[in-house]
Amino acid sequence: MKLKQSLLIAILLSIISLAAWEIHWRSKPDYYRANLEDDRYLWAQHKAKVASATENDVVIIGSSRTGFDFNTHVWEEVQGSKPINLSTNGKPPLPFLEDIVENTDFNGTLILGVTPLLCFSPGVEQRNLEAKMWVEHYHNQTYAQKLGFWVSKPLERNLVMLTSSELKFYNDLDLKALINTISIGERIPPAPKFLNFGYNDEDRNLIMFSSMVTKPEFAEKVQNVWNSFLPYIPDYEVIKDVVPTIIEKYQEPAKKFKARGGKIILVRHKAENEWNMHTKRILPKNKVWDKFVELLDCPAYHFEDYGFMSKHTLPDWSHMNAEDAKTYTADLVNQLIKDKHLQKTN
Template identity: 60%
Template sequence: MNLNKSFILAIVLALAGLICWEIFWRSKPEFYKAVLEDDRYLWAEHRAEVEKATKEDIILLGSSRTGFNFNTHVWNKVQGIKPINLATNGKPPGPFLNDIVYNTTFNGTLVIGVSPLFWFDVAENNRWQPANQWINHYHNQTYAQKLGYFLSKPFERNLVMLTSSELEFYNDLDLKSLINRVTISGRIEDDRMLYNFSYHDEDRNLMMLPIMKTDPEFAKKITYVFDGFLPSIPGFEAIKDEMPGIIDYYKNVIELFKARGGKIIFIRHKVEEPWNKVTKRFLPREKVWDVFVREVNCPAYHFEDYQFMSKYTLPDWSHMYVDDAKTYTRDMVNKLIEDGYLKKL
């Protein structure tokens, strides 16, 4: 009898502790929202849509700028087609382009957001590995993994305490992140920790948290991290000998896709000057972007050429605030329709 009482008491105390823990993190809605984690499982769910996609469909590829700057719901309202959103935060789009070209028969339209430091890089380098892991997960996921993901969905949708990320942001709520935030005497602290500053919906649209606009000091935490590594990026001399091979690599993949009837549109999203001056130094437009666009012979849009692409102020120097992203998406889709690269349904 005493054991039964102890067991019941333990359960009650555990539930009470979890409830208090959840209430505590729910009291910080400026940082945390209960959503599905944008991990390889959610990405794989959207990747599966490619298998039944038609020539009329659109796939979005790119890194975080594409994830933040394009909103698939707005895109759908303007064009009548909701793109399959395969953009990935913190990962280069090259491996995902390969996956579409070599592992599918898709021959619709790819809209690829180009973040130069991620795109103009040697194929199969170390930065491609996390992307390849997601692709391998999609092709090799087990029934047990699929079941586990299905069962986890209701919890992730409703419990803020499960907030975490494969990118391991400093303010995640998993145990490792919480321990890393504990102040310990003698520990060498890195003062350039990247905080998560976004949330997402189940269509994988990334949306910047309002605190990035309402609290300039929090936004400075993000730009402070960027400012820590941007000055160390070298000039064009460090990569100029590799650039012809990089462009040829992409040209071959793109030609295969175009040969089966596919179309590709490239987008260079806006960045603020601290990012842009580094890009110009490392990958000058006239020696890289302009050469690439000419070689692959695909429609391409650069933010420096269009006022509607460059008019926004980016709180973190690199990504659009959610309200601006909706307007930008509308204008970009209308421009693509006007120029004849997309068809309104």
């Protein structure tokens, strides 16, 4: 009897503790939201749509700037159809481009968002390997994994305490992230504390937390992370022999895609000068972006060439807040329609 009472008390205390924990994090909506984790499982669900996509469809690939700066709901309102959003936070687009070209028959429009440091710098190979893991997961996922994802959906949608990410942000709420917030000496140099400053909806749009705009001290923490490594990346003269080889890896899949009737549109999103001064030093536009555009021979949109692409202020120097992203998306889609690269479908 005492054992049964102890068990009931333990269960009750656990429920109370979890409820208190959940309520605590729900009280911080400017920093945490209940949402589906944007992991390889959610990405694979959207990647499956490419199999039935037609020449009239649009697929978006790129890294976090593309995820934050485009809003697919607004895109649908302007053009009439919603693009398939395969942008990936922290990962370069090359492995996803290669996968679409080699493993699908898709021949519609491919929007390729370009963040130079994540596409062309010598350290990109490790990021490519991480991206390939997502591609491999899509092709090799088991029924058990699919079932696990399906079962986890209701919990992730409703419990803020499950907030986490495959990128392992410093301010995630999983146990490993919480332990990493505990400082125990300085036996090894501390790694940059990458912060999660947004959440995603189920169309995989990345939505910046309002606190990045309303609380400058939070945005400054993210800026400090960028400043912890950007100044130490070598100048172009140090890496100039490697960069052309990296750029050329995009040429063959782009050529194949265009040969079967597909269209690629390159988009270079804005970065504030505090970030872009390093990009100019490491991967100057005339030696990298211009060569890339020439090599792929595709329509290209660079933020320095269009006023609507550069008019917004980026809270962390690199990504748009949610409201500006809506305006930016509408402006760009209208420009693409004006330039006859897209057609209205409504």
